[in-house]
Amino acid sequence: MPFHMDIMMQNVEKMRNDDPVRFNKLVKEGMAIELGIISPISKKEKNAEKLIAEFFPTDPKYREVSQGVLDGKRKIVEPAVKALIEAGKDPVDVVTNALMPGIQVQCEMYDLGLSFVPEILMSNDAMQAGIKICQEKIGNVPSKGVIASFVAEGDLHDIGKNICAAILKANGFTVIDIGRDVPKDKVLEVVKEKKVQLVCGSTLMSTTKPGLVDTALLLELEKTGVPVACGGAAVSRAFVDTFRNALYTKSPLETVHAATDLIAGTKHWEDFRK
Numbered sequence: 190m191p192f193h194m195d196i197m198m199q200n201v202e203k204m205r206n207d208d209p210v211r212f213n214k215l216v217k218e219g220m221a222i223e224l225g226i227i228s229p230i231s232k233k234e235k236n237a238e239k240l241i242a243e244f245f246p247t248d249p250k251y252r253e254v255s256q257g258v259l260d261g262k263r264k265i266v267e268p269a270v271k272a273l274i275e276a277g278k279d280p281v282d283v284v285t286n287a288l289m290p291g292i293q294v295q296c297e298m299y300d301l302g303l304s305f306v307p308e309i310l311m312s313n314d315a316m317q318a319g320i321k322i323c324q325e326k327i328g329n330v331p332s333k334g335v336i337a338s339f340v341a342e343g344d345l346h347d348i349g350k351n352i353c354a355a356i357l358k359a360n361g362f363t364v365i366d367i368g369r370d371v372p373k374d375k376v377l378e379v380v381k382e383k384k385v386q387l388v389c390g391s392t393l394m395s396t397t398k399p400g401l402v403d404t405a406l407l408l409e410l411e412k413t414g415v416p417v418a419c420g421g422a423a424v425s426r427a428f429v430d431t432f433r434n435a436l437y438t439k440s441p442l443e444t445v446h447a448a449t450d451l452i453a454g455t456k457h458w459e460d461f462r463k
């Protein structure tokens with residue numbers, strides 16, 4: 190087995206050198222992350238300063254929020270987000286371009302061994318406090334449809350799912366959060382009880398990907414008519430195209446567009462395969 194892995198890694202290295210366009214395409218679609226082969230060279234070159242330069246916004250007021258999230262400082266984030274909202278900034282823009290960069294840098298640093306679990310949790314807490322203020326601003330708008338959101342069984346990574354749910358809510362959908370580490374039967378139960386129109390499922394680990402397959406197939410077998418929009422770092426279009434009743438949406442905003450079409454009935458999950 191290690192022998193085969195060596196050959197695979199050699200081929201991947203060859204592809205990176207000979208065909209960088211194809212290699213970058215695989216990285217973008219999550220394939221390289223899935224295989225655990227994101228460039229070790231680029232990892233070595235990264236540090237907090239470079240990550241901040243890569244992810245942080247240039248606007249100083251937005252930057253203050255990102256830095257507050259990175260530092261895990263709810264007391265900085267809350268007033269800074271309030272000030273942006275009071276200045277008339279779009280709450281979705283604040284989530285995407287002020288709050289998210291902070292958690293992105295923290296997560297990259299964790300991955301490099303430059304930060305640890307407590308820092309992740311504090312940054313998440315600070316980000317959630319900011320998201321809450323943005324959601325309060327949006328208030329109660331007529332619902333565009335009911336979406337249930339979950340993380341696959343065995344997986345505890347829910348930061349991305351929560352961001353995705355916040356952006357769907359901000360765009361007028363009612364989102365039922367089923368939580369993380371969710372078995373397929375629980376998803377089915379919620380779909381039936383709450384008249385759910387679309388399920389959003391995510392996973393960040395290769396080992397828990399089957400949970401998405403099983404859930405999509407169970408919802409089809411039970412004739413719910415509800416597909417699963419799948420996302421998260423371990424999920425790629427190539428993977429989702431291998432099973433029925435599911436579609437791949439790369440980003441929360443792509444999910445908003447897909448949800449609008451699916452719930453309006455102008456598109457079916459199969460249309461996302463073309």
Ligand code: B12
Pocket residue numbers: 222223292293296297299300306309343344345346347348349350352353389390391392393394395396418419420421422423438439440441444
């Ligand atoms: C934070 C983190 C943790 C935190 C999770 C805290 C939490 N409440 O979520 C903690 C420390 C608890 C943790 C634990 C573990 N982790 Co971890 N973790 C990460 C880390 C650093 C960041 C993930 C993250 O939150 N990113 C930030 C968010 C915003 O990004 P995101 O989730 O990708 O979401 C974006 C998109 O993917 C998308 N998206 C996300 N969800 C959805 C859903 C839909 C529907 C859509 C459309 C889009 C979408 O939109 C988001 C915004 O752009 C990653 C490495 C990395 N850099 O990605 C490892 C990583 C995911 N962890 C990993 C592992 C192995 C583990 C552990 C097993 C470690 C261990 N040995 O204990 C445990 C797992 C425990 C379990 N059973 O789940 C591996 C998974 C490897 C793999 N491919 O299988 C990774 C990739 C690290 C690595 N390089 O090895 N982890």
